[in-house]
Amino acid sequence: MASVLTPAQQSELSQQLRALLGPDAVVDRPDELLVYECDAYTLEKNPPNAVVLPRSTEQISQVVKLCAKLNVPIIPRGAGTSLSGSLLAVTGGVVISLARMNRVLSVDVRNRRALVEAGCVNAWITNAVKSHGLLYAPDPSSQPACTIGGNVAMNSGGPHTLKYGVTTDHVLGFEMVLPDGEVVWLGTTPDGGEDVDGYDLRGAAIGCEGMFGVITRVLVRLIRAPQGYKTLLGVFETVDDASQTVSDIIAAGIVPGAMEMMDQLITQAIEAAYKFGFPLDAGAVLIVELDGLAAGLERQAQRVIEICRQNKAREVRVAKSEQERADLWKCRKRAFGAIGRLSPNFLTQDGVVPRSKLPEIMRFIRCCSEKYGLRIPNVFHAGDGNIHPLILYDERDPEQVREAVQAGNDILEKCIALGGSVTGEHGIGVEKMDLMSKQFTKDDLDAMQMLRRVFDPDHRCNPHKMFPGSKRCSDFAPRKQAAA
Amino acid sequence: MIHVPEDMTVTVDASVALDALQDMLAKSRQWLPLDPPDSSMPLRAILEHNESGPHRIGYGTVRDYVIGLKVTLADGRVVKSGGQVVKNVAGYDLQKLFIGSRGTLGTIREVTFKLRPLPELAQFIQQHCVSLEAAGMLIEKIVESELTPIVFDLHRLPERGLQPGPTSDTKLVSLPLTIVLGFDGTKEDVDWQLALAAKLGFQQPATLDYDREFRTKAGSLQKFSVLPSKQIESLRSLGNEPFVARAGNGIIYHRAYIPMPPQNPPIQLLRRTKDAFDPTHLLPELPA
Numbered sequence: 042m043a044s045v046l047t048p049a050q051q052s053e054l055s056q057q058l059r060a061l062l063g064p065d066a067v068v069d070r071p072d073e074l075l076v077y078e079c080d081a082y083t084l085e086k087n088p089p090n091a092v093v094l095p096r097s098t099e100q101i102s103q104v105v106k107l108c109a110k111l112n113v114p115i116i117p118r119g120a121g122t123s124l125s126g127s128l129l130a131v132t133g134g135v136v137i138s139l140a141r142m143n144r145v146l147s148v149d150v151r152n153r154r155a156l157v158e159a160g161c162v163n164a165w166i167t168n169a170v171k172s173h174g175l176l177y178a179p180d181p182s183s184q185p186a187c188t189i190g191g192n193v194a195m196n197s198g199g200p201h202t203l204k205y206g207v208t209t210d211h212v213l214g215f216e217m218v219l220p221d222g223e224v225v226w227l228g229t230t231p232d233g234g235e236d237v238d239g240y241d242l243r244g245a246a247i248g249c250e251g252m253f254g255v256i257t258r259v260l261v262r263l264i265r266a267p268q269g270y271k272t273l274l275g276v277f278e279t280v281d282d283a284s285q286t287v288s289d290i291i292a293a294g295i296v297p298g299a300m301e302m303m304d305q306l307i308t309q310a311i312e313a314a315y316k317f318g319f320p321l322d323a324g325a326v327l328i329v330e331l332d333g334l335a336a337g338l339e340r341q342a343q344r345v346i347e348i349c350r351q352n353k354a355r356e357v358r359v360a361k362s363e364q365e366r367a368d369l370w371k372c373r374k375r376a377f378g379a380i381g382r383l384s385p386n387f388l389t390q391d392g393v394v395p396r397s398k399l400p401e402i403m404r405f406i407r408c409c410s411e412k413y414g415l416r417i418p419n420v421f422h423a424g425d426g427n428i429h430p431l432i433l434y435d436e437r438d439p440e441q442v443r444e445a446v447q448a449g450n451d452i453l454e455k456c457i458a459l460g461g462s463v464t465g466e467h468g469i470g471v472e473k474m475d476l477m478s479k480q481f482t483k484d485d486l487d488a489m490q491m492l493r494r495v496f497d498p499d500h501r502c503n504p505h506k507m508f509p510g511s512k513r514c515s516d517f518a519p520r521k522q523a524a525a
Numbered sequence: 526m527i528h529v530p531e532d533m534t535v536t537v538d539a540s541v542a543l544d545a546l547q548d549m550l551a552k553s554r555q556w557l558p559l560d561p562p563d564s565s566m567p568l569r570a571i572l573e574h575n576e577s578g579p580h581r582i583g584y585g586t587v588r589d590y591v592i593g594l595k596v597t598l599a600d601g602r603v604v605k606s607g608g609q610v611v612k613n614v615a616g617y618d619l620q621k622l623f624i625g626s627r628g629t630l631g632t633i634r635e636v637t638f639k640l641r642p643l644p645e646l647a648q649f650i651q652q653h654c655v656s657l658e659a660a661g662m663l664i665e666k667i668v669e670s671e672l673t674p675i676v677f678d679l680h681r682l683p684e685r686g687l688q689p690g691p692t693s694d695t696k697l698v699s700l701p702l703t704i705v706l707g708f709d710g711t712k713e714d715v716d717w718q719l720a721l722a723a724k725l726g727f728q729q730p731a732t733l734d735y736d737r738e739f740r741t742k743a744g745s746l747q748k749f750s751v752l753p754s755k756q757i758e759s760l761r762s763l764g765n766e767p768f769v770a771r772a773g774n775g776i777i778y779h780r781a782y783i784p785m786p787p788q789n790p791p792i793q794l795l796r797r798t799k800d801a802f803d804p805t806h807l808l809p810e811l812p813a
Binding site: 151152195196198202206207209210219223225226227230232233234235236237238239240241242243244245247248249265268288291292294295296333334335336337339340341393394395396397422425426427460461462463464465466467468469473477480481482484485486487488489491492493494495496507 | 529530531532533534554555585588589596598602603604605606608609610611612613614615616617618619620621622624625626630641642643645668671673710711712713714716717718748749750751752753754774775776788789790791793794795797798801802811
């Protein structure tokens with residue numbers, strides 16, 4: 042089942058979209074639509090009725106008005122890197138791709154702001170401003186591909202959010218086409234002051250998972266690039282020792298730019314793929330990056346080395362050059378890509394626990410791995426307590442698929458039980474909808490629906506996401522089995 | 526109050542005063558990096574009015590630190606959003622909506638903050654300027670320098686203890702203009718910045734008392750929020766009125782009767798928000 046439209050409606054939709062945007066901006070051949078049947082969460086798939094590739098806010102507004110008239114769902118889409126199925130066309134609809142709206146429109150060096158189109162790739166912003174000594178701080182691992190519009194929709198994080206915060210802390214304002222076609226600007230305007238009258242609808246809409254409208258232009262905050270970095274690599278015998286080191290660094294009053302952990306399995310895979318020189322026999326490696334003014338870095342680094350040694354680190358390496366630092370981060374950020382060497386498929390979770398509960402959740406993940414007989418490597422934002430267990434499975438084996446989904450659920454329920462959350466940065470999407478009722482009460486969810494109604498009273502914008510009990514793709518079997 | 530120092534988070538009843546919270550956190554050498562003019566206010570009032578102080582340029586506003594909220598809605602239901610962990614995107618970010626909403630959408634009951642370690646050292650210094658033009662030029666030099674101030678203010682206030690008389694107020698040719706900078710972090714960081722600031726003429730130690738003294742005085746406080754590069758222009762429009770400006774942010778507090786520069790907020794969406802959360806308008810209206 043591809044859509045809820047009759048063939049006559051489908052043909053009318055296609056014709057009218059072409060009339061609005063021209064033939065080169067509409068994709069509706071079934072084979073071409075397969076590209077858009079899922080995002081980076083591949084357990085559920087369904088193609089949309091059509092994909093449009095507009096070039097302006099005005100065009101998007103026209104498409105959205107047409108879809109409102111025809112009562113067709115709209116699904117805004119950036120680079121399609123979402124890991125939670127937040128771009129899935131559950132009941133079909135029109136995908137509005139921002140791929141052709143990808144420019145950096147202006148950079149205001151003095152006021153440290155940049156205005157970009159929503160389809161602009163995250164990394165391009167920093168590339169455009171680094172000659173001025175500035176950068177855009179949120180750095181999801183997918184930053185060479187993911188778009189700023191997608192980042193705003195998902196409130197994306199990344200390794201350096203430990204010190205610098207997530208997307209909402211760095212987006213001053215944005216333009217959005219509401220589900221009725223109206224164009225609004227939320228938050229600080231490009232030439233306005235940072236404080237805005239009225240409710241913080243900017244903040245309330247960041248992380249809406251594309252359910253409030255189509256983000257078209259974004260005003261981001263730029264920060265000064267740190268004067269210096271000290272990037273350390275601690276090598277530990279056990280994950281417990283590395284986890285304790287994380288807690289001790291925080292307790293010592295040190296706020297590193299990032300603190301990332303990789304366990305043995307993922308370290309071996311990364312080493313095989315990228316040949317950085319990671320030890321293959323260590324239980325865990327911890328990347329600690331300090332940044333800021335050069336003056337104070339050395340003493341802080343010494344303190345971190347001391348804390349690593351107190352926790353039985355076998356070795357602490359310090360990146361000797363900018364190249365070595367860049368290589369280390371490249372390995373970390375491409376960790377998911379190295380998984381292909383271990384397994385045909387993986388399911389990643391991004392639950393969060395209070396930092397002090399890291400050793401406990403890591404032990405639980407090991408138990409899950411044994412219980413289901415599935416390998417679960419871990420690479421994660423340890424400083425934030427944000428885990429990323431990568432549950433390895435083979436989709437050709439339905440039993441493994443079922444167990445992978447179940448293992449993921451077990452881990453996330455444990456995160457909730459430890460006072461945490463089911464998602465730190467990937468979002469709920471379709472993947473984790475049913476867990477929402479475990480983390481929130483019905484009243485909590487009702488309050489969220491109140492906010493949704495403000496933006497999308499007809500539930501036509503990226504529907505069937507986030508809220509438990511939403512409609513699923515008709516061919517989605519594994520989770521039904523898992524829930525049984 | 527639940528404070529977990531190793532998690533750097535605290536969950537606290539919204540009726541607790543900020544200074545009481547800070548005293549408790551200081552025992553673990555942590556703080557909520559927020560310094561509104563009146564720290565004896567309960568957290569609820571600070572959240573509902575989105576209050577901030579001189580540290581705003583270095584640490585942001587309270588929106589950046591709230592990771593969970595418990596709120597009583599207009600219909601009496603108690604709902605929570607966010608949680609106890611520093612990173613969390615489960616569900617919409619309702620916290621942002623309630624912060625600064627002045628109690629018009631619900632009443633904040635309990636709040637969870639992420640915290641920061643107290644810095645090893647914090648130092649404040651100042652320099653006087655002869656004119657707004659001179660202040661503007663010095664501000665640009667600071668912006669272009671490698672300084673990373675956590676306080677960056679410009680103020681023009683009557684000398685302490687020298688209250689302007691009712692008639693002399695507007696006749697004062699010029700009140701002293703002062704730029705205040707603050708640095709914190711490791712001792713090495715602070716010393717390095719003090720040395721650099723000294724080259725720009727900042728030698729004199731300062732306190733931040735002016736912010737409380739000016740902003741908590743009787744009489745209605747006005748605020749301009751402008752692009753930082755345009756603030757000198759806006760300050761000129763104040764004539765000789767006293768002001769405190771967050772020079773790094775382009776926020777100007779004053780008491781002059783000058784209309785605010787017009788903004789163009791999405792009125793319909795704001796109204797729909799009020800109607801969605803408080804359909805019978807039991808709670809106060811959002812001031813126009």
